[in-house]
Every structure is written in structure tokens, then in C-alpha cells.
Amino acid sequence: MPEPRPDYRFARRPWWILSHLFAAGMVVLMVNLGFWQLRRLDERRTHNALIESRQDLPPAPLGELLPAGPASSPEEVAEVAYRMVVLRGRYALDEQVLVRNRTSEGLPGYWVVTPLVLDDGTAVAVNRGWVPFASTDPEGPWPQYDPPAASVTVTGMVQEPQVRAGGLVGGPVDAPEGRLWTLSRVDVGRLAQQVAQPMWPLYVNLASQEPAQGELPQPVPPPDLSEGPHLGYAGQWFVFAGLTVIVYPLLLRRVARHRGREAVEA
Template sequence: MYRFALRPWWIVSHVVVLAIVVAFVNLGLWQLRRLDEVRESNAQLAARIAADPVDVATLLPAGDDADGAAAEDRRVTATGTYRPDEQVLIRGRSLDDAPGSWVVVPLELDDGRVVAVNRGWIRNDGRFSEVPEEYRAVPAGEVEVEGLLHTSQERGTLGATDPDEGRLASLARIDLDRLDAQVDGDLLPVWVQLTTPEPGAPDPSPTPLGLPDVDDEGSHLSYAVQWGIFTVIALVGYPMILRRAARERSGRHPDDAPGLDDPDPDDEPRAGDPRLDTIAP
């Protein structure tokens, strides 16, 4: 009944379906691996957030050539004086689906080095190409800030670019190499994301970004389940297609028993059978 499934066209169909099933299984496993990576990253982030903040000058001592990558996501404090004349706008940064920008201000530390501080988010629907006047004010004098430490942001494959020369009022990202080209002094290879407003912050001030959600695992588990469902559909649906094709070719359901009215092949008249004489020409 299923001999038709050995025909070339059906063999090609079998191979295609098998390839699809293998692809679905691998995509589901890939999503599960990504879920494990996210969970591991979240656990590491949670541990670093739970740790007591460390002074950034102590974490990265003067004369140390460390690139700061080992300190990523560490809670830190920094004490110094803001340089409002050197602040820049970081374009294209949304918050809760609202368009906006970040305001980054260099902070001169007590030892003379400088660290870039992301004071937070402001709404910007494209009107501002530099920090607007109402957000340029910073706490006067020495200030202590607290936040998360990050390394320089890098351009993606299709990311925007900034001119290499000149003093820029806005940047596409917190590119510390580009920022260092227009900031006086020794700029640290890390930047601080403010998580709480500074003491004495003027009103209005940018909105601090706060701490990241360490419980967010993304959509990897739901995607893995979807690929699993697609795999089951393929494994169940394709045999049903074969069964239907076989039924259409046989003219009866594969589970049907031979009917009582079906002709008996052994009872067919043969040459010389007298019954043939009764058949009209």
C-alpha cells in the first residue's frame, strides 16, 4: 500500500522533511543554549550588583594598564568634580519605548584622572543635537556618584559613525577612544552608568537608568518551545500525509477490512466456464 512512497519524488519529499526536522531540533537546542548563557550572565550580574560598591580609583589604580573588562557591571563610586563644558549627548537611546538620548559628563577625580559618567536619559525625538540648556546644569563642587561600571561601547555592523576630528556635541555611542580625543586629561577606559541621582542634583536632571533586571531571561525558552512544537507537527503531520495518500490510492481506508460484497478473485469466470455463455455479446 505504501510502495508509492519509494518513488523518486516521494524520496525527495522524505529527505526535505527530515532536513526540516533536523533544523527545527537544532534551532530549539540553540535557543536552550542561549537561555543557559543568559541565566549564567544574569547570575554573574546579580552577584556583582549584590557586592558593596568600590571606589573606581581603587578598582583601577593610577598607572595600571588594565582595560577594565574584568570590572564590567561592578558597582562603583567616584568622587570628583564635573566638567559641564565637556559633556556630550549620546544619540538614539530609548527608555520604555520613548525616544531619547543619554547625557554623559566627564568627572575629574581627586587624582587628576577623568571618568565619563552617564548621568541618565532625557527625552529627545530628534530636536536636540547637543545637550539642551535645561539639562546642562550639574551639581556644583565635589560630588560623589554611584553606579555601574562599563567598558567602551563598540560600533556594530550597521551602526552609525562619528567624525574622527573636531569637538563633537553628540556621539552615536559611548566610544571612550573618541571621547578621549576631546576631553582634557587621562580618561579612564571605563564609564559609570549612574543608578541614583547625585546629592544636590539640579531640577530638571536626566533620569538615571537604574539597575538592570537580573530576572529577565528574554524569549529564548518560548522560542525553544515553539521549535519543539514545529518539530512535533512535522513528525506527526508527515506520516498523516503519507497515510492519506495511500488511502486515496487504494480506494479504501487502510484500516477497513475487505467488504462482504467485494468480488472474490478466485471466483472470476475463466475461458470455457459455462457462465460465459450467459453473457450477452
């Protein structure tokens, strides 16, 4: 007995039309997500190239990079982000803070941020590195992490200050007034409220220091210059889109054959 002809009349019913539209919409969505991940990959590569080009330049005094000093604009700071700089001055121990919820190799802890008072009387927030969560009381001061009291020379990487993203629901908020021992992020503007000296609108991730500090804090590693998972995610979305294009027609054909056999039997 020959195989009955497939019956596709079911595919014109309203529910199935919605199913076709849904499948087509999912294919369009997945293809767009794939191209979005490729755009993210291009952005990541461009950003990595920018970081590499800047951090490979020789360290320079901060005043040469930002002649306006503490009055520098956010745009001017962005132009020198990731540049290596050399700072000379004395740490203001009484104004040291911890930045909460920072990890190192999966372990929870803090960043130790200490204002460095330069020879001209201005101050730069220096992220001296990470300390483990269990090793310190969040209410300072913390004499076990005190840097040298004498003048120091710090080499580090310029970073733009961290601010709370607008509209972030449920994100941590620091008290707007009073002396804070810990901060949610390296918010230089908030730190400046409790520092006596004029502060530069940036912070510096310490890379090395003379005289050197102890084993703790551990300096924060340089930025991750990997390409991330974007290429893999793009490939997954394209594969999902291709499978939908192949599998959905096969599903329709299977249902049509089943309907055709039912019609012959009837």
C-alpha cells in the same frame, strides 16, 4: 466493500524523496534551534548570576578596583564590570555629549554623558541618564541639563565601553575627527579624543549623586535580570519539530490511501 490498501509507491519518486529529506532536515534544524535556545538560556542565567554577585558587593573607590587607572586593559575592566563604585570630582561641562537613539519606556531620547574629573586629574565618563528627544537640540551645549558646578559624589555601576561591532553593515559611524556633540554609542575611546584629561577605559551608569541632580536626566535603570524569552522559544521549536514528525507521516498515509482508491477504481 473493504477499504483499499494504501499505495505507497509514489513515495519512492524523486520529488517525494526530496520532500522526505526536506522534512527530516527541518526536524533536525528545529530540534537544534530548540537546544540552541536552551544554551542561550543557560548563558543568560550565568550572566545574570554574575551581575547579581557583583552589584551586591558594597560600592568601592574606582582606584581600588583598577589600580592601573586609565592604563587598565579591557580584560581588567571586564573583571569589574557591574561593580558599584564611588567617584568624587567635578563635571567637565564643556565636554558633555549626548548618545543618540536611547529609549525609556518606549519614548525616544538621548543619554547625557558627562566626563567627571577626579581629584587626581583623570576623567571618568558618567552616563547621567536619559532625556526625551523633543526636549533638546542635538547641538550642544545644554545648560538645562548642567550638573552642579561644585564637587559631587557619584555612586554608579561600571560598564564596559560600547564599540561598533566588526562587520556591522549599515551601522552608525561617528566622525573620526573633530568636536562631536552627539555619539552613536558610549564610545569612550572616541570621547577621549575631545577630552583634555586622561580618561578611564570605561563608563559609569549613575545611580545616585550628592548633591542630587534634577528630574532630568533620569538615571538609567539597572540591568534586566529576567531570563528572557529563550525557554518559550525553545518550547516552540520542540513543538514544531514534534508536529512535523506527526503530521508528515499522516500526510503520506492520506496520499497513499487516495492513490490506493484510485488504483482500485482504475
